[in-house]
Amino acid sequence: MSLILDEVSVQLAEKSFKFNLKADSGEVHAILGKSGSGKSTLLNLIGGFLKPSGGDISWHNQSIVSLPPDKRPVTTLFQSHNLFDHLSIKNNIALGVSPTMKLSPQDWNKIEQVLDDVGLPSRGDEKPGKLSGGEQQRVGLARCLLRKKPVMLLDEPYGALDETTRHDMLVLTKAVIDKHNLCVLMVTHNSDDADALEAIGHTIVDGVLN
Amino acid sequence: MSRYLTPTLSAALLLFVASATILPFAALIQHTGQLSFKTLLSDVWIQRVITFSVWQAILSTVLSVGLAIPVAIALSREQNFPGRTALLNLFSLSLVMPTLVAIFGIVAVYGRTGWLNQALDTFGLPPMSLYGLNGILIAHIFFNLPLATRIFLVALDGIPPAQWRLASQLGLQGFARLKHLEWPAIRPRLIGTSILVFALCLTSFAIVLTLGGGPRATTIEVAIYQALRFDFDISTAVSLAFIQLVICIAVLLLGSAWKENTPMAFSSIQTQDSWRPNSRTRLMNALIILIASAFVLFPIAGLLFSAMNPALLNVIKQSSTLSAIVNTFIVSICAASLSLLLALGLLLIARHYHHRLHWVRVAFGVQLLGNLILVMPPLVLGTGLFLLLRPYADVFSLALLLVILINALLALPFVLRILDAPINQGAQTHDRLVQSLGVRGWSRFIWLDWPTIKPATGLSFGIAASLSAGDLGAIALFGSDRVTTLPLLLYQRMGSYRLQEAAVTAVLLLLTCLFFFLVSQWATRTPAEIQPT
Structure with a gap:
């Protein structure tokens, strides 16, 4: 393709x-x-x-x-502003999976998994403000992956x-x-x-x- | 956007705001047929009304803004002055304090039997008369000195810390600091603030009505009211409204020539450098702050003091008081909700036009529509609505509805101004992300907009509700024995010299406004940890 x-x-x-x-x-x-x-x-x-x-x-x-x-x-990882400051890491990713925030329990499990993959295990409940610039981009990358765009x-x-x-x-x-x-x-x-x-x-x- | 604000809905909203502001005016013009400006402007009384309106507005502006400069500088230099925060909160209070309530306090201090004249009498000095230009100026300064002070203080607190450090290092003292640091910070705000204060004083209604003390001290706004309510002379009222409109637009145009970004004066205060002024300067600062505090505090104290009277329990139990309270709550909550809905709609439409469609001018026009009401005297709006609806319904039975509508429109510019920044915050930086994730409609509002605008929503609801609770203009036009609100009741009781009852009513009204102002901000507060970074 x-x-x-x-x-x-x-x-x-x-x-x-x-x-x-x-x-x-x-x-x-x-x-x-x-x-x-x-x-x-x-x-x-x-x-x-x-x-x-x-x-x-x-x-x-x-x-x-x-x-x-x-x-x-198509999905994009921007240079900055990939995350909404008021949403938790998990919710930031979830919004990429379902824009209406309707996620199945399996979806939430996948979010945990992908956070693991990008080296941010169990950080899902924190706010972006607590993360370094590199960590924020990792979250952005995690969301790109879960969106399943080729x-x-x-x-x-x-x-x-x-x-x-x-x-x-x-x-x-x-x-x-x-x-x-x-x-x-x-x-x-x-x-x-x-x-x-x-x-x-x-x-x-x-x-x-x- | 597309789902909960479909083009149809947007069009309906824009049409509603446009027709609610413009149609009443059109109705007035149609009703009068021909306006005879020539005969009107050659009328000596009208000439005097216009001259006096402009003259008192100029004096009020010069005094309020001029006095605010030293007060702001003193407050900015004395960051640790005892009770400073309380004083600043008090200054904010005057933003939502109903005019009539303040007037009552001012009468208690400066009135014929007030504290000031009692003091003057003790020293064998002649009494001061409050009614006329004196009273109008005192009341206008009471409201606008705190407003201007807060605007200037925000400007002073906006001076970068590096500048203060530099000034300290160079050893700049007193006057040199004023010249090189403080004045350059205040100056850009001077014109905008003056125009704001001028516009407020030019169109001020309740103050002039109650403290003007007769035809010698009448402004255009009061003349419109008298023409409408007592003479039912619509032609004169409309002509006067046009004249006021022309002056307002001229002033606004003058103001936009000095376009500057005047923030609403609610920013938090930061600490400054380590400069310690000498004791003489500090004494002077303390004196300025004390005088300003006394000026604002005495009327409030006077009001509370006179409310502590034997009539207190009686008034609270009266059915007229109770029904006025109920009506005031209905009017405030409905007007503030409507105002908030209209403002949110207009801002979301404007944001869509600006950031998605890149129709920057159209977006500006949408916002301008909501601000149109600023140049429209509320009484004219009210009369227009009266004429529009008279063929179809008993207007006085619609009193509350009309008062709600007028107050919602009157509060709209304030709500728009407060919500504008938070709604558009991130529109520039995050819009491509929002688009690529496909977050739209209701979901966008709940997950992305609401968390960022929540505190501003509370603030604007509080201000809109307090303004509506304290407004006398609309209810003075449509109110009757059947339908009263607290401000109308207060006006009636003041007018019939039932001053003890009036004092209690004034305190009830003040508490109502405070209630709305504080509760709505408390309900939408954001815990510190989730504040956007």
């Missing part, structure tokens, strides 16, 4: 963008480039936060352009972390990507991130990705 961007174009303020990309399940693609080069625009288009003015985005040969963000086969977008998810934490997170991310056979698109300005995930590198030049 593959994610295909075919001549996807958009015009923002004075800048125009055009993206072409093919990414298969099990592959990690890294989009490199300076800020303002259109990396976030690309993820916004795939995530459904921005409507393209031309071209098509498809998954498994079906267009996803007309789908709202939550109905797309495509994962990583929007500079480790940009704000210190070197050691960043390394740990990259190892963890690599492990879950392989385990779940995900199709991953990562935006970063750090080529070390791309190397750690053994990613296929791309660069956006003058708003164009080929």
Whole structure:
């Protein structure tokens, strides 16, 4: 199964963008480039936060352009603000499983399990404020995994972390990507991130990705 | 959003707010047919009313805002002054204290047989007359000095700690601190605060009605009331309303030219640097704080003192008092609930337009709609509704409903202002997350919005309920022997010089307002540990 961007174009303020990309399940693609080069625009288009003015985005040969963000086969780990400060860790994840918070006992068990997987066992009842930046991103990652979406977008998810934490997170991310056979698109300005995930590198030049 | 605020529902809400504010006005214009501004403006009495309205508003503003500056600076410099927190709470109280209640306290202190004149008499000095410009100014300062002080204090407390440290390191003292630190913090708030106070004083009704003391000291708002209630001269009332509208809009436009972000004055107070002013400055600070405290405290003490009279038990047992209390509770709770619902609806619609559809101007327009009422005199609104409904129903039997509607609309700008920040908090940072998780409709409200807006909801409900409980304008228009509320009862008892009964009624009204203000905030308090970080 593959994610295909075919001549996807958009015009923002004075800048125009055009993206072409093919990414298969099990592959990690890294989009490199300076800020303002259109990396976030690309993820916004795939995530459904921005409507393209031309071209098509498809998954498994079906267009996803007309789908709202939550109905797309896509989940995103943002650079920050992945969690709601007033909800407990568990509830933050639960909201990703069911947006109406209707979860079965099995679902709650899975949340405990996935917290275990990302190295935060029995921390589910705490508030995000009690967690470090790295731990908060682990919760975000845990939620991405439970949402069972085949495509994962990583929007500079480790940009704000210190070197050691960043390394740990990259190892963890690599492990879950392989385990779940995900199709991953990562935006970063750090080529070390791309190397750690053994990613296929791309660069956006003058708003164009080929 | 889409499920619990479908486009239909949004449209209905917008239409309701728009028609509730604009239709009554249209009805008035239609009823009068032609407005003759020329003859009206050439009328000497009208000219005098307009001049006096503006003149007393200017004086009130200059005095309130001018005096608030030294009080705010003194309070900011004396962070550990004994009773400082209590004083600041007292200052907040004046935000929700019904005008009539304060007036009663002011009369007890400055009135003919009040404490001040008793003191003057003891020293063989001539008595001071309260009624007229004197009384209006005292009452306006009583309400607006605390308001302005709190706004300035928030500005002063917003000075970054690094600036204070720098000032200490450079050895800045007294006047130098004022010039380089405190004044630059206050100055940006000066225009906005003055315009707010000016608008409040220009449209002030109960104060001028009770303390004006006759036709010499009449404002436009009171003239509208007299034209409506006594002469039933709708044409004059509408023309006056238009004139007031023009002045209000002019002032608001003037204000938006100095657009600044004036926060509602409820922020908590932080501690400052280690600068210790010399003893002379400190004595001066203490003196300023004491005078300001006395000015606010004496009328409240005077009110409580005069309520301790033999009529106390009698008044509480009277059926008229009881039914007025019941009506006041009905009006406050219904008006505050309606106001809250309207405000939540408008803000959720505006948020959707702003952050999802990126119609920033439309979103601004939606909020503006809720604030339209600020330039609409409540009496004009009331009269318009009266004319609109008269063909279909006995308006006086609808009195409570109309009073609820008017009070809900009057409180709307305050509720909007308090709820605005918490509703939009995180809209910028978390909106993509909310979209990607597909949290919408009722679920979004319960799990994401309610926890963040809960305390603000309590505060705005409390303020809306207290304002509605204390409002005299709407009930003065629609009230009758059949339907009274505490403010109307108080006004009637003051008017017929049953002062002992009036004092007790005033305290009952004050307690009612305090009850709403405190209980609604207590009910929605957030334990410290789950406060958003």
